[in-house]
Amino acid sequence: MAIINPSSNYGTVTIVGVGLIGASLGLALIKAGVVNKVLGVGRSAQNLDQALKMGAIDAVVDLVEATNQSDVIVLCVPVAQMRTAFEVIEPHLEPRTILTDASSTKGDVILAAKEVLGKKACQFVPAHPIAGGAQHGASAAKADLFVGKQTILCPLQENSPQDTDLIEGFWQSVGSVVKKISCVQHDAIYAAVSHLPHILSYALMASVVNSEDADQKLSHVGAGFKDFTRIAASSPEMWRDICLGNRAAVLKELDQYLLIVNHMRKLIADNDGAGLEKLFNKASKARQDLDVL
Numbered sequence: 001m002a003i004i005n006p007s008s009n010y011g012t013v014t015i016v017g018v019g020l021i022g023a024s025l026g027l028a029l030i031k032a033g034v035v036n037k038v039l040g041v042g043r044s045a046q047n048l049d050q051a052l053k054m055g056a057i058d059a060v061v062d063l064v065e066a067t068n069q070s071d072v073i074v075l076c077v078p079v080a081q082m083r084t085a086f087e088v089i090e091p092h093l094e095p096r097t098i099l100t101d102a103s104s105t106k107g108d109v110i111l112a113a114k115e116v117l118g119k120k121a122c123q124f125v126p127a128h129p130i131a132g133g134a135q136h137g138a139s140a141a142k143a144d145l146f147v148g149k150q151t152i153l154c155p156l157q158e159n160s161p162q163d164t165d166l167i168e169g170f171w172q173s174v175g176s177v178v179k180k181i182s183c184v185q186h187d188a189i190y191a192a193v194s195h196l197p198h199i200l201s202y203a204l205m206a207s208v209v210n211s212e213d214a215d216q217k218l219s220h221v222g223a224g225f226k227d228f229t230r231i232a233a234s235s236p237e238m239w240r241d242i243c244l245g246n247r248a249a250v251l252k253e254l255d256q257y258l259l260i261v262n263h264m265r266k267l268i269a270d271n272d273g274a275g276l277e278k279l280f281n282k283a284s285k286a287r288q289d290l291d292v293l
Contacts (some may be wrong), residue, residue, distance in 0.1 A: 010173075016063060017075065019047065023141035024131075030056070054141065063088045075099065079242060102129050105242055107187050130150040198234060
């Protein structure tokens, strides 16, 4: 069980992966004054140097060194790298240290944590900050990235209430609005409202780029196309891992989407203007209602 008071200071925090999310978290924690030190771990020396220059981290260390001296470790690596991170951390994980993460999938990450950490899995409180942007890397980081944004916690049965409260306070300290749901709910919901939109954005870009007159089409794009495809500029590695890590839920949402697209295609082929307008009206109203939530 953690010994840090979640309302005051989180001691030494290590961020593993100082890209957009990790570097923004470092900036936010330091700005909030809730840490003694922020350590950075990563693969890219250039990205780590950028994070240091920006003041997102105080020092660069390796993961073993970081594990030995950290009070909180935040894993902001692609989901496919989470198991490897747990494997490095496990032999050096002190009872006082709490782990959390920023992964967009939860079921696969929790399974890896339980398999690798064993009894120490109780020290891992899974989280997913619903924040980001089309650009990636430390250079895109912002101290206010999490302000007013949701962070989803998916606590394990093994987590103590004190550790769950600590991580809830940790994410609240950077401005997040914390909600708790099960990992199954999380993966089903975000397959629909996050993972599928990214897939569709990538698919539209791929469709246009692979067409014979791609240059002509791209030279005439307007705001609508740019808005829709903005998230296709996101990290391909990250979204590859998310699609595969949440494969079952993503496939379910894709199948449902394809049913709608095929229905639309039939309406167009049948010259059914009334049917199209009815479908568009329903979708349009639902989208307008989102703006008043």
